Amino acid sequence: MEGAWFLALALLILLWWSRNLRARLKLPPGPFPWPIVGSLFIVKEPLPIFFAELGRKYGPVVYFKLGMVPTVAINSAAAAREVLKSRDLEFASRPDLGNLRQISFDYNDLGVAPYGETWKLMRRVSATHLFTPSKLNTTASVRHREVKAMIKNILDEGPEVVDLTAATNAAVVQGVVNLLVGTDDKSLGIDARSLNGIFEKAGEELLNVNLGDLFPFLRRFDVQGLERRFKYVVMPPIKSLMEKIIAHHKSSSREVEDFVDVLVNLNGEDGLTHIQTIGLLSDFFIAGINTSQTSIDFTLAELVRHPAILSRAQKEIDQVVGSSRLVQESDLPRLPYLHAVIKESLRLHPPLPLLLPHHNPAASKIGEYDIPAKSTIFVNAWAIGRDPSTWDRPLEFVPERFLERDVKLTGDDFSLLPFGAGRRTCAGYLMAMRMLPLSVATVIQAFDLATLEGREVDMGESTGGATRRNKNLMVSATPRLAKELYA
16 A cells, blocks of 8 residues: 555656646647656657647647657758757767667767767768769769669560569669679679668668667666667678678779778778778668668659659650760759659658657757757658648649759758758768669660559558658559660
8 A cells, every 4th residue: 555655656746847847948849748658658650740740739849758758859941950050069969779779889880879079080981081072973883884784674574564663672782782892892792682681671670669768777678679689680690791891802902992992991080990890881881772772762653653744854864865875974963853853752752751860968949949958859851841831732743843942952941851951961962862863864764664554653651760662663664765775
């Protein structure tokens, strides 16, 4: 009996403390956080849609608790600007989440490392040694070789029924491997399909909610076995592959440096430790494969669904490039409608609908609201891209809007955030914006795409950690060019 009274008293104290906190601080509006569990009982998946629903009820900045963790959902461009620009430094860190710690080799990476010296080193290496225009220019031939191999595979499979998702996914994996590892390293024996499986498995595990993140007192017990599964099942094949690649590059030389050569040859203030090299290389594989596959697949699916838009994009390519050669990277700046198509696809289907979570080590503010220290901040790129106060006909696929309005993909006006913004902008943005338009342009230049008779394109998607279409894109693909261009 005394235990029951004690528990009731403890709950009353927690309720009082929670209400008192709201009285002392001007927190953003949101659902009531119950003691210990917070607002977990009302949470629904997919989270981007759930957060958008909260935004419609409470406003663009919503405060709630996921378990014991203070959490903020950002659902508007103006609020995103506050987090990613005005107070960028205050929110530049990442929360300490068990799954992220494991996938990053204990935060020895760029994507999820907390803001600090390790992250600054990784960012400097990426910006000054890897993703520079001159470095990317030297690898243009690799991308062209892979897209040409892709259209040959499509030609061989078609024309009546082609699994376009499978064809483009395979090309992305092989392209990323060749960009990072080098096109001539056959001795490594890297199988693109098995490599894709390794990182898909890691991506699936990342989506599992770790109870230790929501209830810190449970973390040491690993009650779900997630930490053990990462340690003994998910990460060993990734680490083994990265170490194999690094060792091979250290023991060999080549005329043209690939990305791994650059990493292993760094020294001085930009020199990386062995585990930092592994973490950064793993980042590039995960981000380069998943986001490129998703973006290409959604863009082609939207074009197949909208034949008039597909025809206009093809006519633009025909006028600029002609039909005697394949589109080149040097042609891309002269294809504004193609870029409008890609922007519209990224608006509706951002590869990361919730940007990687931000974290404020110290108390801060967003607009008029107080944000407690150690909050987790989710910027809802999915909701921002569909905000009716920003976009006319927000749920329709209308590329022409980007011919009338110059919106940068780097998040300059924060209404379009496929790659984030501020200090934590995706480091591989420049590479992605070469691979994505080149792949889409080459496919639609080379083929007339159409839905299979009696079928519609299924745009059902999973909007969890990363967006994916639920079903592969099955189409007919009729060649548009001379046969020798596919060889």
